[in-house]
Amino acid sequence: MQTNDLLKKVRRIEIKARGLSRQIFAGQYHSAFRGRGMAFSEVREYTVGDDVRDIDWNVTARYARPYVKVFEEERELTVMLMVDMSGSLSFGSEVETKRELTAEVAATLAFSAIQNNDKIGVLFFTDRIEKYIPPAKGKKHILYIIRELLEFHPQSHATDLSVPLSYLTRLVKKRCTAFLISDFLSEVETYERALMMSARKHDIVAINIFDRREVELPNVGLMQFRDAETGQTRWIDTSDRAVRHTYSTAYDHHRAALSVLLKRCGVDSTEIRTGQDFVQQLLILFKKRS
DSSP: OOHHHHHHHHHHHHHHHHHHHHHTSHHHHHHHSOOSOEEEEEEEEOOTTOOGGGBOHHHHHHHTSOEEEEEEEOOOOEEEEEEEOSGGGGOOSSSSOHHHHHHHHHHHHHHHHHHTTOEEEEEEESSSEEEEEEEEOSHHHHHHHHHHHHHOOOSOOOOOTHHHHHHHHHHOOSOOEEEEEEOOOSOGGGTHHHHHHHHHHSEEEEEEEEOHHHHOOOOOSEEEEEOTTTOOEEEEETTOHHHHHHHHHHHHHHHHHHHHHHHHTTOEEEEEETTSOHHHHHHHHHHHHO
8 A cells, every 4th residue: 555545544544533432432432441440539528428338437536527538430441452454354345345344443442442541552463463562542652553454464364363362361461451353254162262261351342343245145156255364265156045045054153153152251242244334333332331
């Protein structure tokens, strides 16, 4: 991609993501992703209705009248984006590819985090960790993330979802909120244990990016298909109703297995299709968590 074209794309995504995070997601994000807990703020005089368990007995004894402790939520979070960069994300039958949609969703989440004074970091992965961007704040940091989302070229085209999950578990010591953004086109057994381990330590949120042609085949006759991750090709007769049924059934079974695993691990999730306005799906996710 030429430098001018890249800058235009970065600017377009920045404008859209910043607007969404300010106008739509600000309050929803704050409610959906809470801080680490409650921290002591100050003491004040006791008033009727206060919980007696909050009385600060040392201060009360000093002033000969009751005082209570006031606590505030520790708002600042560390947010990690685990972004799938494998070959299958380059597919798209609509106006955008899955990777382009992933970039917009990730950028919007990043701006929402920054608006709430949270740190944001990124893990790009395939079947290996391709790049790690440590959590930080600020506009310059966000623009760097967006540029990498658009321009980064991974070394591998394969996928292993256990890799980012295991890496997150080892790397980030304190509990964080981590968005796993992927098309999840892997057998759930290959990353089931890693997801369970990571979800025990961190707040994992799964965002499944898909294309409608992965759900159902069009009836357009004989077509050659190429696996973007392995490079293997295969001819398929899409005019055969049984073939189309087998194809859609296989995807439905995969989606059901993924749903069961995410629920068992306590992982909130949403599905976003290429060509679809992702705003509504994120709002539903945020409201569900709130």
